[in-house]
Amino acid sequence: MASIVERPKKDGTTTFQVKWRLDGQWQTENFGDTDGATQFKNLVEAHGGKWPHGWVRGRGFVEPDEQPGDMPLITWANRYVSRLTGIDVRTREDYESEIRLHFQHIEHTTASGLTLPATICNLTQDDVTDWVRREQEGEQDPTDHKKWRRRPADPKSIRNRHGLLFCMVQAAVDATPQLRTTNCCKKTSLPRLDDHIDEEMTFLERDEYARVATEIKDPDARDLADWLVGTGMRWGEATAIQVRDLRLTADVPTVSVQRAWKKAKKGSPKAFYLGPPKTKKARRLVALTPAQVDMARRLTEGHPPEGFLFRAALGGAWRHANFYNRKWQPAVQAAVEKGLPKRPRIHDLRHTHVAWLIGANIPLPAIQARLGHESISTTVDRYGHLVRALDSEITAAVQAALGAQAPRHGRLRAVVNG
Known part of the structure; x- marks a missing residue:
C-alpha cells in the first residue's frame, strides 16, 4: 500500500x-x-x-504520441493568433482575450483518468467536448452557490470560441512538419443557437416602430433611426456613410457601402476608426426609396464629399453609446410605458427591415445581397423561419396528395378496354 x-x-x-x-x-x-x-x-x-x-x-x-514540436495549447494558440493576417488590431486583441479567459480551462484527460495540461498534440475530441460542457454549465463558487466563478456561456459564444479552437488545431494539422493527423474539433456536438427561452432577435411591426420613432424628439436622431430600419444597414455602416457614397440622380438611386466604424486598439487615442466593412460582400450598393433620397439630399446639402451623412449635435459622426443612451433607450422606455410590448435594441432595426422584406415576399437571395451577408446560409439560418409566403401553396399541395391516396390493399391492375 x-x-x-x-x-x-x-x-x-x-x-x-x-x-x-x-x-x-x-x-x-x-x-x-x-x-x-x-x-x-x-x-x-x-x-x-x-x-x-x-x-x-x-x-x-509522457504519452506515446508525444512528439518534437509539441507545446502547451495556450502557447500554440497565441502563436497562431499573432501570425494571422487580414484581421484588424481589435479582432486580434479579442482573440487573445478569448484565449486568456477561456482556453486556459481546456485540459487533457489521459486514458487512466489523470488530468494534464493540454498541448496542441495531446488534445482529444473528449477533451474538447468536456471543455464545451464546462463552458455551457459554468462554474459555481463552492462556498456560495448563489455566486459564479465563471458564468455559463451562451450558445453563440461557445460556437465562436469553438470555431477559433478549430482553426488553431487545423493549423497544427496543416503545419510542416505535421503536428497532428486529425482535427479533434470536427465532431464536437455544440449547443443549439435556439436552445434558450428568450428571443435573440426582436421584430417590430410597422406601427410598433412608429411608436418608438415618435418618442425620438431629436430630428437628426430620428433620421438615423428611419435610415437604419429602412435600409437594414449595420450601425457601423450607416454612420460611416459619406456624401460621396450617394448616387441620388441615377435611374435607381443607391448608396455605396464602402467603409464601417471599427474598434481601435486598446489604449489608442481614439476609440474607433474607419475601416473596410465586415466582409467582402458587405461592400455593396443599397437601393434607396424616394423618401430616403429626399432625406439624403436634405442632409448633404452644402457639405463636402468627405462629410458624413448623419451627424451628431457637434457635427461629428454619431457614436453608438451616445445614440443608445441619450436617444434610443429613452424613446424605447417611453414607448414601453405607453404599452409597447417589446424592448428592441438598435440592431433589431436591421432584423425588422428583413422581416418587412420577407413579409412582402422578397426572395432570400435578394435580401442576402441587400444585407451584405457573406453566405445565403447566414440569411436562411437567421431569417428563414419568417418565410411564410408559400404556406398556402404548401398546404394545398399536401391536401391534394392526401386527397388522391393510392389503394391500401390489392395489386395494381391494368385497365382493359372492352
Whole structure:
C-alpha cells in the first residue's frame, strides 16, 4: 500500500510525498498539493504497487504520441493568433482575450483518468467536448452557490470560441512538419443557437416602430433611426456613410457601402476608426426609396464629399453609446410605458427591415445581397423561419396528395378496354 507523507520545507511550503515499496525498495514521488498526491497514490495502488504505465519520475505522464514540436495549447494558440493576417488590431486583441479567459480551462484527460495540461498534440475530441460542457454549465463558487466563478456561456459564444479552437488545431494539422493527423474539433456536438427561452432577435411591426420613432424628439436622431430600419444597414455602416457614397440622380438611386466604424486598439487615442466593412460582400450598393433620397439630399446639402451623412449635435459622426443612451433607450422606455410590448435594441432595426422584406415576399437571395451577408446560409439560418409566403401553396399541395391516396390493399391492375 502507498502512503502520503507531508514534508515541510524551509521556505514555508509543504511537499506531499507518495511512498511505497517495490521489490523491497522504497519508491517516492513528490507533489505540491494533496489532490495530485492522492490521485497518484490511487494510480500506484491500481497498478499493483508499480509505477503507472507512461509515468516518468519527476515529469508525470509522457504519452506515446508525444512528439518534437509539441507545446502547451495556450502557447500554440497565441502563436497562431499573432501570425494571422487580414484581421484588424481589435479582432486580434479579442482573440487573445478569448484565449486568456477561456482556453486556459481546456485540459487533457489521459486514458487512466489523470488530468494534464493540454498541448496542441495531446488534445482529444473528449477533451474538447468536456471543455464545451464546462463552458455551457459554468462554474459555481463552492462556498456560495448563489455566486459564479465563471458564468455559463451562451450558445453563440461557445460556437465562436469553438470555431477559433478549430482553426488553431487545423493549423497544427496543416503545419510542416505535421503536428497532428486529425482535427479533434470536427465532431464536437455544440449547443443549439435556439436552445434558450428568450428571443435573440426582436421584430417590430410597422406601427410598433412608429411608436418608438415618435418618442425620438431629436430630428437628426430620428433620421438615423428611419435610415437604419429602412435600409437594414449595420450601425457601423450607416454612420460611416459619406456624401460621396450617394448616387441620388441615377435611374435607381443607391448608396455605396464602402467603409464601417471599427474598434481601435486598446489604449489608442481614439476609440474607433474607419475601416473596410465586415466582409467582402458587405461592400455593396443599397437601393434607396424616394423618401430616403429626399432625406439624403436634405442632409448633404452644402457639405463636402468627405462629410458624413448623419451627424451628431457637434457635427461629428454619431457614436453608438451616445445614440443608445441619450436617444434610443429613452424613446424605447417611453414607448414601453405607453404599452409597447417589446424592448428592441438598435440592431433589431436591421432584423425588422428583413422581416418587412420577407413579409412582402422578397426572395432570400435578394435580401442576402441587400444585407451584405457573406453566405445565403447566414440569411436562411437567421431569417428563414419568417418565410411564410408559400404556406398556402404548401398546404394545398399536401391536401391534394392526401386527397388522391393510392389503394391500401390489392395489386395494381391494368385497365382493359372492352
